[in-house]
Amino acid sequence: xxxxxxxxxxxxxxxxxxxxxxxxxxxxxxxxxxxxxxxxxxxxxxxxxxxxxxxxxxxxxxxxxxxxxxxxxxxxxxxxxxxxxxxxxxxxxxxxxxxxxxxxxxxxxxxxxxxxxxxxxxxxxxxxxxxxx
Amino acid sequence: xxxxxxxxxxxxxxxxxxxxxxxxxxxxxxxxxxxxxxxxxxxxxxxxxxxxxxxxxxxxxxxxxxxxxxxxxxxxxxxxxxxxxxxxxxxxxxxxxxxxxxxxxxxxxxxxxxxxxxxxxxxxxxxxxxxxxxxxxxxxxxxxxxxxxxxxxxxxxxxxxxxxxxxxxxxxxxxxxxxxxxxxxxxxxxxxxxxxxxxxxxxxxxxxxxxxxxxxxxxxxxxxxxxxxxxxxxxxxxxxxxxxxxxxxxxxxxxxxxxxxxxxxxxxxxxxxxxxxxxxxxxxxxxxxxxxxxxxxxxxxxxxxxxxxxxxxxxxxxxxxxxxxxxxxxxxxxxxxxxxxxxxxxxxxxxxxxxxxxxxxxxxxxxxxxxxxxxxxxxxxxxxxxxxxxxxxxxxxxxxxxxxxxxxxxxxxxxxxxxxxxxxxxxxxxxxxxxxxxxxxxxxxxxxxxxxxxxxxxxxxxxxxxxxxxxxxxxxxxxxxxxxxxxxxxxxxxxxxxxxxxxxxxxxxxxxxxxxxxxxxxxxxxxxxxxxxxxx
Amino acid sequence: xxxxxxxxxxxxxxxxxxxxxxxxxxxxxxxxxxxxxxxxxxxxxxxxxxxxxxxxxxxxxxxxxxxxxxxxxxxxxxxxxxxxxxxxxxxxxxxxxxxxxxxxxxxxxxxxxxxxxxxxxxxxxxxxxxxxxxxxxxxxxxxxxxxxxxxxxxxxxxxxxxxxxxxxxxxxxxxxx
Ligand code: SF4
Ligand code: SF4
Ligand code: SF4
Ligand code: SF4
Numbered sequence: 001x002x003x004x005x006x007x008x009x010x011x012x013x014x015x016x017x018x019x020x021x022x023x024x025x026x027x028x029x030x031x032x033x034x035x036x037x038x039x040x041x042x043x044x045x046x047x048x049x050x051x052x053x054x055x056x057x058x059x060x061x062x063x064x065x066x067x068x069x070x071x072x073x074x075x076x077x078x079x080x081x082x083x084x085x086x087x088x089x090x091x092x093x094x095x096x097x098x099x100x101x102x103x104x105x106x107x108x109x110x111x112x113x114x115x116x117x118x119x120x121x122x123x124x125x126x127x128x129x130x131x132x133x
Numbered sequence: 134x135x136x137x138x139x140x141x142x143x144x145x146x147x148x149x150x151x152x153x154x155x156x157x158x159x160x161x162x163x164x165x166x167x168x169x170x171x172x173x174x175x176x177x178x179x180x181x182x183x184x185x186x187x188x189x190x191x192x193x194x195x196x197x198x199x200x201x202x203x204x205x206x207x208x209x210x211x212x213x214x215x216x217x218x219x220x221x222x223x224x225x226x227x228x229x230x231x232x233x234x235x236x237x238x239x240x241x242x243x244x245x246x247x248x249x250x251x252x253x254x255x256x257x258x259x260x261x262x263x264x265x266x267x268x269x270x271x272x273x274x275x276x277x278x279x280x281x282x283x284x285x286x287x288x289x290x291x292x293x294x295x296x297x298x299x300x301x302x303x304x305x306x307x308x309x310x311x312x313x314x315x316x317x318x319x320x321x322x323x324x325x326x327x328x329x330x331x332x333x334x335x336x337x338x339x340x341x342x343x344x345x346x347x348x349x350x351x352x353x354x355x356x357x358x359x360x361x362x363x364x365x366x367x368x369x370x371x372x373x374x375x376x377x378x379x380x381x382x383x384x385x386x387x388x389x390x391x392x393x394x395x396x397x398x399x400x401x402x403x404x405x406x407x408x409x410x411x412x413x414x415x416x417x418x419x420x421x422x423x424x425x426x427x428x429x430x431x432x433x434x435x436x437x438x439x440x441x442x443x444x445x446x447x448x449x450x451x452x453x454x455x456x457x458x459x460x461x462x463x464x465x466x467x468x469x470x471x472x473x474x475x476x477x478x479x480x481x482x483x484x485x486x487x488x489x490x491x492x493x494x495x496x497x498x499x500x501x502x503x504x505x506x507x508x509x510x511x512x513x514x515x516x517x518x519x520x521x522x523x524x525x526x527x528x529x530x531x532x533x534x535x536x537x538x539x540x541x542x543x544x545x546x547x548x549x550x551x552x553x554x555x556x557x558x559x560x561x562x563x564x565x566x567x568x569x570x571x572x573x574x575x576x577x578x579x580x581x582x583x584x585x586x587x588x589x590x591x592x593x594x595x596x597x598x599x600x601x602x603x604x605x606x607x608x609x610x611x612x613x614x615x616x617x618x619x620x621x622x623x624x625x626x627x628x629x630x631x632x633x634x635x636x637x638x639x640x641x642x643x644x645x646x647x648x649x650x651x652x653x654x655x656x657x658x659x660x661x662x663x664x665x666x667x668x669x
Numbered sequence: 670x671x672x673x674x675x676x677x678x679x680x681x682x683x684x685x686x687x688x689x690x691x692x693x694x695x696x697x698x699x700x701x702x703x704x705x706x707x708x709x710x711x712x713x714x715x716x717x718x719x720x721x722x723x724x725x726x727x728x729x730x731x732x733x734x735x736x737x738x739x740x741x742x743x744x745x746x747x748x749x750x751x752x753x754x755x756x757x758x759x760x761x762x763x764x765x766x767x768x769x770x771x772x773x774x775x776x777x778x779x780x781x782x783x784x785x786x787x788x789x790x791x792x793x794x795x796x797x798x799x800x801x802x803x804x805x806x807x808x809x810x811x812x813x814x815x816x817x818x819x820x821x822x823x824x825x826x827x828x829x830x831x832x833x834x835x836x837x838x839x840x841x842x843x844x845x846x
Contacts, residue, residue: 014444
């Protein structure tokens with residue numbers, strides 16, 4: 001069994017716990033004792049909220065809409081479609097016709113990258129996330 | 134939060150906790166539990182909530198105010214503090230500005246008037262004011278019950294006025310403490326996922342700041358503040374926004390008035406070019422939003438990638454990969470996409486991204502992955518020998534003296550009337566999270582709370598001929614859904630409650646998108662609703 | 670004297686989160702949680718959260734010394750084993766007399782074998798008496814106690830109970846200060 005210490009993906013308390021992994025599957029979440037938030041405790045979401053990771057509904061490949069339906073595509077195809085459409089819209093309507101909603105559930109690094117992508121690559125400040133919701 | 138979570142462990146009989154508009158035991162269970170434990174040690178607990186939450190059940194004083202009347206309630210409390218001279222004169226003189234304006238406004242809210250607006254008995258308002266003001270330290274905690282109103286900013290200002298008036302800022306066991314509802318709302322804001330600021334709240338309109346980022350990123354940058362979420366939806370509807378990249382969000386369930394959201398997203402531009410909008414969604418599941426996207430990118434869950442989250446007390450903590458990703462780590466997707474769009478983006482991993490970020494974000498400058506191995510660090514942390522900052526505003530407020538901002542009560546945007554006679558308020562339940570894409574797919578959590586129900590008071594239910602568990606139809610001006618009645622005194626007469634976790638009965642089909650003019654936060658907490666028994 | 674251990678929650682601490690119910694159901698699974706989700710295993714906790722306008726707390730078996738459920742069972746399926754009152758699900762024929770007898774409402778009925786989920790089984794499963802078994806055999810002890818974020822449970826062991834009672838008697842005998 002492997003054990004990895006990480007931070008809870010749910011509320012803003014930021015409890016830390018150990019994920020115990022067996023054969024590539026998370027089998028339990030055990031609270032950290034020696035930290036400054038949860039002191040050996042976890043709420044129900046922290047303790048029992050990990051099995052969605054292995055859910056059969058997880059998306060495995062990119063999807064691209066072709067003739068009205070979402071179809072499986074390769075990563076390069078998906079990136080290609082996005083790059084082409086963004087470039088096209090940017091040329092016709094300017095960068096401010098493109099916007100992004102970032103994620104309060106993703107990491108700092110990812111939020112940094114998405115705002116950089118919007119600001120430095122697309123050229124717009126149209127980036128927001130659901131802090132208000 | 135201005136203060137640290139674990140401070141709650143140090144509250145004594147001389148201190149007070151004021152929880153307003155926060156169902157902490159359901160939404161931030163650990164914080165809720167620490168509050169109850171402080172209360173068991175003798176700390177005073179004042180709760181202001183229309184619903185009888187677990188916190189309210191245990192409170193010394195429970196102020197059951199009408200949804201959307203927070204300003205009147207807080208002004209009423211401040212009236213008592215002023216007229217009974219319970220304020221902290223030294224603090225007001227040394228550390229605040231604009232006190233006279235506050236006094237003038239607040240004196241127009243004697244408890245009797247506040248009571249008429251809030252439906253809380255005047256003596257309870259007075260008792261709560263005295264308990265708060267007489268405590269050696271009093272900390273205020275709030276969540277969306279304060280912010281999700283058309284007067285959200287006014288509500289926050291009122292909370293802060295109360296803290297300033299009683300000298301409860303810039304010291305331990307005090308402060309104004311918003312509890313962040315999501316694991317990394319704090320971080321997303323810190324990282325500049327906001328239309329007006331770069332990372333660490335550096336304004337895009339500031340030429341010097343922009344120059345710094347232009348130099349670092351090697352491209353010219355726009356100084357024009359961008360669009361907020363409601364503005365983007367409006368832009369999609371009216372054709373000024375043509376493309377939208379949605380990263381790990383489900384606006385088709387999380388945003389107010391989702392029929393309208395759907396209309397905006399699906400809006401087809403009938404200009405001669407016949408150009409439809411273009412929507413990209415990056416997520417774990419085919420959410421309701423992903424279903425209407427043009428490109429869907431499979432992201433990775435928290436357990437499948439490395440990085441950091443910043444919690445509600447600004448503590449930056451490590452996220453570590455435990456299992457192989459089913460999709461792709463999102464940081465990798467974003468760098469690959471940047472390269473596909475023709476930009477150089479070679480990061481060895483999340484740590485390299487973090488290191489670039491901290492050269493640009495002064496409050497994160499001193500935090501490194503190596504340091505985080507010893508545990509989380511609360512920002513501001515300006516250099517690597519700085520221990521981090523558990524309490525903000527010590528000595529003085531960040532903007533200088535604390536500014537009183539007097540505010541008057543304004544009613545919610547939509548009030549009950551003949552056709553929609555009840556108030557609907559929304560929120561969360563303990564077992565679920567946001568639109569339920571993750572928790573509804575967890576065996577134990579979904580089993581413990583498998584379906585939606587509408588909380589309705591027995592008197593209202595009786596009048597409408599509705600029994601517990603009856604199928605009911607819930608209708609607002611925006612939409613309608615069918616669910617079950619949960620007949621309970623948890624809600625007061627005239628008020629109903631629903632969550633937004635269940636995609637089959639999406640609470641946000643009902644909510645009002647009217648928003649605070651400054652924060653743009655929609656008024657999820659109040660709208661007018663009609664409830665009827667549905668034919669089974 | 671031979672008294673049994675039992676688990677009881679304190680309504681002054683409980684936040685009504687149901688973590689204990691989930692912990693109990695998970696502790697008795699014969700598979701992993703992800704598998705239980707994949708086969709849609711029935712959720713069968715052995716304690717039940719009760720909410721009132723004043724407080725909330727889970728209700729579970731007190732492991733009564735002279736258990737009314739055991740006394741009434743026509744199949745003699747309920748016995749005391751290692752200090753816990755346990756149901757022999759092979760003997761139980763589902764008459765529900767024990768449910769009626771239990772003064773706490775702690776006895777429930779559930780699908781036999783629901784905790785070893787097999788996609789085909791639940792439909793055919795017999796319904797049998799279902800109650801707290803104190804997590805017999807679980808290395809960490811009672812799962813509900815371990816999972817409660819509010820530390821609301823007390824494991825009442827005979828020696829501690831006797832000590833508490835002795836303390837209270839002493840306190841009662843002391844003249845008020
Ligand atoms: S089920 Fe009820 S009667 Fe039987 S031992 Fe438990 S508490 Fe006592
Ligand atoms: S249901 Fe089973 S255990 Fe309960 S009394 Fe009947 S036979 Fe006995
Ligand atoms: S002690 Fe074990 S069997 Fe009994 S209620 Fe708690 S978790 Fe369930
Ligand atoms: S886990 Fe604890 S707090 Fe939650 S419902 Fe059970 S006893 Fe109450």
